[in-house]
Amino acid sequence: MEKKDIDWEALDFGYHQTDYSYVCDYERGAWGEGGLTTSHTVTLSECATVLHYCQEVFEGLKAYSTQDGRIVCFRPDLNAERMEESARRLIMPPFPKERFLEAVREVIKANAAWVPPFGTGGSLYLRPFMFGTGDTLGVRPSSAYQFRILATPVGPYFKGGVAPVRIIVSDYDRAAPHGTGSVKAGLNYAMSLWPHEMATSQGYDEALYLDAATRTFVEETGGANVIFVDFDGRLVVAKSVSNSILPSITRRSLVTVAREMLGMEVIERPVRFDELGNFAECGLCGTATVIVPVESICDYDTEYVFNGGSDEMGPVLGKLRETLLGIQEGVIEGPEGWVVEICKA
Numbered sequence: 001m002e003k004k005d006i007d008w009e010a011l012d013f014g015y016h017q018t019d020y021s022y023v024c025d026y027e028r029g030a031w032g033e034g035g036l037t038t039s040h041t042v043t044l045s046e047c048a049t050v051l052h053y054c055q056e057v058f059e060g061l062k063a064y065s066t067q068d069g070r071i072v073c074f075r076p077d078l079n080a081e082r083m084e085e086s087a088r089r090l091i092m093p094p095f096p097k098e099r100f101l102e103a104v105r106e107v108i109k110a111n112a113a114w115v116p117p118f119g120t121g122g123s124l125y126l127r128p129f130m131f132g133t134g135d136t137l138g139v140r141p142s143s144a145y146q147f148r149i150l151a152t153p154v155g156p157y158f159k160g161g162v163a164p165v166r167i168i169v170s171d172y173d174r175a176a177p178h179g180t181g182s183v184k185a186g187l188n189y190a191m192s193l194w195p196h197e198m199a200t201s202q203g204y205d206e207a208l209y210l211d212a213a214t215r216t217f218v219e220e221t222g223g224a225n226v227i228f229v230d231f232d233g234r235l236v237v238a239k240s241v242s243n244s245i246l247p248s249i250t251r252r253s254l255v256t257v258a259r260e261m262l263g264m265e266v267i268e269r270p271v272r273f274d275e276l277g278n279f280a281e282c283g284l285c286g287t288a289t290v291i292v293p294v295e296s297i298c299d300y301d302t303e304y305v306f307n308g309g310s311d312e313m314g315p316v317l318g319k320l321r322e323t324l325l326g327i328q329e330g331v332i333e334g335p336e337g338w339v340v341e342i343c344k345a
Contacts, residue, residue: 008120011155020110049132049142058129066330157288164295165205173212181244192222224284281314
C-alpha cells in the first residue's frame with residue numbers, strides 16, 4: 001500500500017483530515033446501521049442538546065505500523081468499555097462494544113495510507129465521540145444522538161516529544177468529589193483550558209490539579225495521569241481520594257508492564273503534594289503522550305525537581321515507556337489480546 005506523501009517525522013499533534021470518518025445516528029430508541037463517510041462536517045440544530053447542556057463523551061486511541069508490516073491497534077476493547085461507562089453517566093445510550101470495535105477496524109482500514117510508517121514516531125489517532133443532537137430546551141437528556149469516529153495522523157503531544165516538561169499547580173479545581181472527573185466528557189476538559197493558558201503564560205507546559213476537597217493530594221493534569229518512581233525504584237501511581245480522575249488505559253497498561261514484565265513493585269495510593277520530594281522521577285501518562293517526563297512541579301513557594309533536573313527521561317520511566325511503546329508497535333510481545341491486528345500495512 002502506498003502511503004500518503006507526508007513528512008511523517010515532522011507531524012504535530014493536530015488535526016489532519018483523512019479520507020474517511022465513521023458516523024451512526026441514534027433515533028427513536030435505537031442505533032442506526034452506521035458506516036463510513038467522506039464527509040467531515042457535522043450539521044446540528046441550534047437547539048441541539050450538546051450545544052446547551054454539554055451532553056458529549058469521547059475517547060482516544062491509536063493505530064500503529066509494525067516492523068513486520070502490519071497495522072495494529074492497542075487495547076480498543078478498553079476504550080469501548082470506558083465510553084460505555086461515560087455515556088451511562090451522562091444519560092446517553094451506550095454505543096455497543098462490538099459495534100464500536102468493528103467501527104474502529106473499518107476506520108483504520110479505510111485510512112491505512114494515513115498510518116505513519118514504522119520508525120517515524122507517528123501514529124494514527126482515532127477520536128470516537130458521541131453527542132446529543134436532539135432539540136432540547138429544558139434541562140433533560142437528548143432524544144437523539146450521533147456517534148462518530150475521526151482519524152488523523154499525529155506526532156508527539158508536547159512539542160519537545162519526550163523532553164521533560166515543567167508543571168505548576170493550578171489555583172483551580174478540575175473536578176468535584178462525586179462529580180464527573182472519572183468520565184471522559186468534553187465538559188471536564190473545557191474547564192481546564194483557562195488554567196492551562198495561565199500555566200503556559202507563566203512559562204510552564206502544563207497545570208497540575210490537586211483534590212478539590214482538601215487541596216492536599218495530587219490528582220492529574222488537564223490531559224494526563226501522574227506517575228512517580230521513588231528512590232527505591234518502585235512505581236508509585238497517584239490514586240484519587242474521591243474517584244475524580246480519569247481511569248487512563250495507558251496508566252493501567254503501565255502498571256501491568258511494570259509488575260508482570262519488568263518485575264517492579266507497584267504502589268497505587270493517594271500521593272500528598274508535600275511528599276513529592278520523596279520521588280526520583282515523575283511522568284505524565286496517557287494515550288497521546290505514552291509517558292512524558294516531568295522536570296519539575298512548582299507551587300509558587302515550593303518547587304520539586306525530578307531526575308536531578310536532567311533534560312532527559314529518567315531510567316525507570318524510560319524503560320517503562322520503551323517497553324509499552326514496543327508492545328504497541330509490535331516489537332515486544334505483550335499480554336495476550338493487547339495488540340489487535342487490523343490489516344497489512
